[in-house]
Each structure stands twice: as structure tokens, then as C-alpha cells.
Amino acid sequence: MSHIPRKNHFPDIDPVSLEHSTHTATHLKQLIGQQGSIPFQVWMHEALYAPGLGYYASGNTKLGNYQNQAITQGLPGDFTTAPELSPWFARTLSRQIKQVLQASGTTAILEFGAGTGKLAYDILSTLNNSDVKYFILELSADLKSRQQEKLAGFNGQVQWLDALPKHFEGCVIANEVLDAMPVNLFEWQEEGSLAEKHVSLNEAGEFTWLKQPANAAMVEKITTRMPVFPAYASEVNLQAEAWIHEMGNWLKKGVAILIDYGFPQKEYYHPQRSQGTLMCHLRHHTHDNPLIYPGIQDITAHVDFTAMADAALDSGLEVLGYTSQANFLLNCGLMDLLAALDPQDVARYAKEISPVQKLVSEAEMGELFKVLAIGFDIGEDLLGFTRADRRHTL
Numbered sequence: 001m002s003h004i005p006r007k008n009h010f011p012d013i014d015p016v017s018l019e020h021s022t023h024t025a026t027h028l029k030q031l032i033g034q035q036g037s038i039p040f041q042v043w044m045h046e047a048l049y050a051p052g053l054g055y056y057a058s059g060n061t062k063l064g065n066y067q068n069q070a071i072t073q074g075l076p077g078d079f080t081t082a083p084e085l086s087p088w089f090a091r092t093l094s095r096q097i098k099q100v101l102q103a104s105g106t107t108a109i110l111e112f113g114a115g116t117g118k119l120a121y122d123i124l125s126t127l128n129n130s131d132v133k134y135f136i137l138e139l140s141a142d143l144k145s146r147q148q149e150k151l152a153g154f155n156g157q158v159q160w161l162d163a164l165p166k167h168f169e170g171c172v173i174a175n176e177v178l179d180a181m182p183v184n185l186f187e188w189q190e191e192g193s194l195a196e197k198h199v200s201l202n203e204a205g206e207f208t209w210l211k212q213p214a215n216a217a218m219v220e221k222i223t224t225r226m227p228v229f230p231a232y233a234s235e236v237n238l239q240a241e242a243w244i245h246e247m248g249n250w251l252k253k254g255v256a257i258l259i260d261y262g263f264p265q266k267e268y269y270h271p272q273r274s275q276g277t278l279m280c281h282l283r284h285h286t287h288d289n290p291l292i293y294p295g296i297q298d299i300t301a302h303v304d305f306t307a308m309a310d311a312a313l314d315s316g317l318e319v320l321g322y323t324s325q326a327n328f329l330l331n332c333g334l335m336d337l338l339a340a341l342d343p344q345d346v347a348r349y350a351k352e353i354s355p356v357q358k359l360v361s362e363a364e365m366g367e368l369f370k371v372l373a374i375g376f377d378i379g380e381d382l383l384g385f386t387r388a389d390r391r392h393t394l
């Protein structure tokens with residue numbers, strides 16, 4: 001996600017959104033009331049996906065696109081993503097997709113969490129091949145209807161799935177989906193035990209943190225990933241690991257390209273990252289308190305790519321490449337594609353190039369975002385990882 005800070009304090013929230021957040025808070029309070037406390041993972045799931053209430057499951061604007069909007073006007077939504085920033089992201093990614101489809105002799109693409117449908121639209125336009133079938137699995141009914149509107153022109157080619165396929169051959173893509181999966185929060189205690197963070201209610205009926213002993217499975221998982229480190233808090237994305245693991249059952253041929261912000265495990269659980277990576281996005285303002293504004297703010301965590309690669313290996317998939325978004329896009333031929341632009345047409349050139357710089361700049365999305373390819377050998381090296389493949393760092 002990318003943000004253009006507009007204010008350095010909390011943004012004003014309109015009354016309709018505040019009312020929506022109050023309804024979501026009531027739902028969460030009922031859930032906590034029944035159980036005393038709920039693990040943060042359940043909180044995050046409900047705050048993002050509770051039908052009609054959760055951030056992704058209701059009508060929030062969510063994704064902002066400033067292609068047609070002056071930055072000074074302020075962006076709609078809460079965050080923006082690479083496909084929304086620039087069509088050159090999809091055009092470049094399409095080269096990788098095309099190679100996977102051709103080399104594996106398949107014609108299907110499956111996109112998870114397709115947002116506004118912009119990535120699908122730009123990929124289908126770039127490939128310009130009516131033999132390609134495009135499947136979308138989207139949890140958010142609201143985003144699904146935005147996608148259906150956006151992709152109406154490709155009606156015979158696009159199909160929405162309600163559940164994971166039983167058998168899929170082709171190219172899977174997921175941009176910023178792993179980071180939107182609910183995480184479990186943990187904290188090492190002074191005496192060396194591991195606590196899981198729950199959400200409870202204080203005497204005033206406000207949301208508050210509650211530490212509970214972590215279960216044996218979580219203790220085992222965390223102790224293999226980092227040493228005991230009193231007061232260190234972080235998160236583990238068990239749901240994303242299970243999702244990748246499940247892919248080993250249904251992906252039968254081809255490659256999955258997973259793009260997200262994150263790091264290998266050594267960096268993820270680095271002693272200096274002692275408060276984890278959980279972040280909230282509210283009207284392009286980034287902060288770290290997930291217990292406020294439920295239902296109207298996004299909650300995300302960076303991705304532990306070592307855990308994702310291990311889950312893939314464990315489920316019988318190969319890890320085919322891992323690199324930064326900048327390296328991936330450059331390897332896929334971003335510069336060749338941009339050569340089609342006329343630098344003499346200064347205004348258009350600047351308009352096209354400036355968001356592309358954001359995609360590849362080390363200080364913006366180029367380095368923080370990574371690309372992980374998992375799946376089956378297609379008989380040739382994957383285009384996006386021909387240089388600076390960093391699998392050895394996982």
C-alpha cells in the first residue's frame with residue numbers, strides 16, 4: 001500500500017462512517033461479551049470481513065486511485081495499491097503471466113482479492129487473448145460488485161469463484177492479499193513464557209488488550225522462528241500459511257505469483273522490530289492502533305516470506321523465485337515497455353513515469369514489496385527472477 005500523507009493528525013471522519021464503525025464495534029462487543037475475550041486474529045477477521053460490517057465486507061471506498069485526481073485534492077479511500085497507481089504494473093506483470101501460460105501450456109489466470117478489478121482489467125487488455133480465462137476469488141461482496149462493473153466488457157472471459165477450486169492449472173496472482181489475512185499477535189513475557197494477545201472490554205466497556213497464555217502449537221511455531229526475547233511483540237500469519245498449504249492441494253500445474261510487503265524471517269523477527277509490523281490505514285493516514293474505528297479502517301501486517309515459502313515446500317510446491325518488486329518489474333522488461341513512451345511529450349511522460357517511479361524506488365514500494373513465486377517448474381527460468389533472485393535469503 002502506498003500513502004500520500006495529507007495531515008499529520010487523525011483525519012476527520014464523516015458521521016455516516018462513524019455510525020458504521022459504531023455498529024461494527026457493537027458486533028465486536030457482543031462477541032467479546034459471549035466469550036470474555038477474543039484472540040486478536042478473530043478481532044481482525046471480524047473487523048475486516050464480518051458480513052455487512054467489516055472493512056472489506058461493507059461499502060467503504062477503500063482503494064484510492066489518483067490517476068484522475070490531483071494529489072492536492074486528496075485521495076478517496078484509505079490506501080492505494082500498485083495496480084491502482086499505474087497500469088504499467090499490470091502491463092509488466094502480464095509478461096510474466098504470459099510466459100507461465102505459454103510454457104505450462106495453460107490458459108487460465110486465477111486472481112485472489114482483485115480489489116477494484118483494475119489489475120484484471122489491465123492484464124486482460126494487455127494479453128488481448130480471448131482464449132485466456134480469468135477467474136477471481138474475492139471475499140468482499142462490495143468489491144466483487146465493483147469488479148463486475150469494471151470487467152463487464154470481458155464478460156465471457158471472467159468468472160467469479162465462491163470457494164477455492166478443487167483443481168487449477170495456470171497462473172495464480174495475489175497482490176496485497178496475504179497482508180490482509182488476519183494475524184495472531186504474541187508477546188514474550190519477562191519470565192520467558194509466550195502470551196497471545198486477545199481483545200477484551202474494560203470496566204468502561206471500551207476495547208482493551210488482554211494477554212492470555214499462548215497455546216502449545218503457537219509456542220512451538222514461534223520458538224522455532226525466534227529466540228525468547230522478553231517484551232518483544234510481533235505477529236504470526238497462521239491463516240496465510242494455511243492458505244498457501246491448501247494451494248498444494250488444488251494447484252496442479254503452473255505458478256502462483258504472490259506480491260506483498262514483507263521480509264524473510266530473520267528480518268521479520270529482528271530484535272529491533274520489537275513491536276511487530278501491524279498497521280492500520282484510515283483515509284491515507286497510517287497508525288498502529290487496530291482497536292479504534294473498527295469497520296472503517298484497514299488493518300494489515302507485513303508478510304513473513306520465509307513462512308510462506310516453507311508452507312509451499314511443505315505442501316509439495318516448489319519455491320521458484322523471490323525478489324524485490326523493483327527487480328521483478330525490471331526483469332520482466334519494464335524499461336523496454338516504457339521505451340514506447342515519447343519523452344518529447346513532456347506532460348504525458350511525466351504523468352506516466354511518476355507513479356512508475358513509486359513502484360520501483362527503493363524508498364517507496366520497490367524494495368519493501370517482494371514477489372514470491374511458488375508452484376511447478378515450467379521448464380524455463382521465470383522471467384521476473386532472472387537477476388537478483390533472493391531465494392537464498394529466505
Ligand SMILES: C[S@@+](CC[C@H](N)C(=O)[O-])C[C@H]1O[C@@H](n2cnc3c(N)ncnc32)[C@H](O)[C@@H]1O
Pocket residue numbers: 056063081082083084112113114115116137138139140143174175176177180181243
Ligand atoms: C489490500 S486489498 C488488495 C486489493 C487488490 N489486490 C489490489 O492490489 O488493489 C486486499 C484484498 O484481499 C482480499 N482477500 C483477503 N483475504 C482473501 C482470501 N483468503 N481470498 C480472497 N481474497 C482475499 C480482500 O477482500 C481485498 O480485496
